[in-house]
Amino acid sequence: MYAQQAVAFDSRAALMGHKTDSTKETPPTHTAPEVIQLCALKKQVLQNLPTSCVHCKAEMKKEYIVEHSGSIMAYCKTPGACGRSLVLFAGVDFTYPVYAQTCVYTHDTHVTWTPPPAFGKPADAAQPLSAAEIEQAIQQLNVTNFISADPANIYALHGIPNPAHLCDTCGKSPNEHKKCDQNGWYEVRRSVYALPADWPVYNTWTKTWSNV
Numbered sequence: 001m002y003a004q005q006a007v008a009f010d011s012r013a014a015l016m017g018h019k020t021d022s023t024k025e026t027p028p029t030h031t032a033p034e035v036i037q038l039c040a041l042k043k044q045v046l047q048n049l050p051t052s053c054v055h056c057k058a059e060m061k062k063e064y065i066v067e068h069s070g071s072i073m074a075y076c077k078t079p080g081a082c083g084r085s086l087v088l089f090a091g092v093d094f095t096y097p098v099y100a101q102t103c104v105y106t107h108d109t110h111v112t113w114t115p116p117p118a119f120g121k122p123a124d125a126a127q128p129l130s131a132a133e134i135e136q137a138i139q140q141l142n143v144t145n146f147i148s149a150d151p152a153n154i155y156a157l158h159g160i161p162n163p164a165h166l167c168d169t170c171g172k173s174p175n176e177h178k179k180c181d182q183n184g185w186y187e188v189r190r191s192v193y194a195l196p197a198d199w200p201v202y203n204t205w206t207k208t209w210s211n212v
Contacts, residue, residue, distance in 0.1 A: 005086050005087040005088075008045075008071075008087045008088060008089055008090040009087070009090045011041055011090070012038075012089075012090040012092060015033055015034040015037050015038050015041070015092075016033050016034075016092065017030055017031040017032050017033045017096075018030075018031050019031075022099075022181055022182075022183045022185045023183060024183045024184075027099035027101070027185040028097075028099065028181070028185060030096045030097070032096075032193050033092055033094065033193065035094070035193060035194070035195055035196060035199075036196060038092060039195070039196045039198065039199050039200070041089070042072070042089050042199070042200050043200055043211070043212060045072055045088050045089045046072070046089075046200055046209055046212045047212060049062065049065055049074075049088070050065075050074055050086075050088075053074075053076040053078070053081060053082060053084070053086075054074075054086055055076065055082045055084045055086075056076065056081050056082040056084075058076055058078040058080075058081035058082070059078050060074055060076065060078075061077075061078075062207075063207055064076070064077045064078075065088070065207075066202075066207055067202035067209070068091075069091050070091025070092055070093075071087055071089060071090055071091035072087070072088040072089035073085055073086070073087060073088065074086045074088055094192055094193045094195065095190040095191065095192050095193075096190065096191055096192075096193065097187040097188075097189075097190055097191075098187070098188050098189050098190065098191055099185045099186065099187060099188060100185070100186060100188045101180075101183075101184045101185050101186075102177065102178045102180055102184050102186055103167060103169050103170045103172070103177060103184060104169075104177075104180060104182065104183070104184045105161060105167050105169075105174045105177040106167060106168050106169055107161060107162075107165045107166070107167060107168055107174075108168060160174075161174035162174075163175055198211040199211060200212055
């Protein structure tokens with residue numbers, strides 16, 4: 001089944017846009033999909049709809065072929081037939097993100113604790129631990145002891161910043177920072193690429209397409 005509908009996905013992949021990573025100066029860039037060629041491909045599919053199921057050869061009536069989320073699907077609904085489906089045209093996301101830049105949370109912090117004698121270190125003073133030592137401590141002493149040594153260690157345990165640690169750049173807490181990429185770019189909204197005027201549009205009531 002997958003080999004039979006691979007044509008639909010391969011055709012879409014060849015015409016899709018591409019994304020390039022951001023830099024500190026520029027946001028991620030998105031090239032537009034080849035909408036003219038995708039329009040022609042969709043029309044070609046609609047002009048050559050199957051009349052039988054590719055799996056069991058049962059009759060494929062036109063009402064068995066519909067569009068969901070931009071994908072044209074053929075469903076084998078003939079009584080006693082296989083009941084399988086086939087993707088004829090793979091849907092395309094014609095939206096793209098618009099970005100803005102924000103501060104990337106940074107805080108130079110060290111997890112400290114007073115290791116008990118069982119860990120093999122002096123117990124008279126708090127000592128900074130490397131990431132490897134933290135992992136070793138958790139394995140040898142268990143999570144409960146690691147957190148009880150300093151409740152703030154729970155943040156290091158889960159790999160998240162301590163809300164009490166303000167950003168070294170802007171002075172705000174980590175919770176006040178937007179989720180962004182490594183260069184500070186985050187998605188503000190999504191916009192839509194313009195489609196050709198003759199793009200085939202599916203009518204869910206009549207189960208037919210315009211501009212075929």
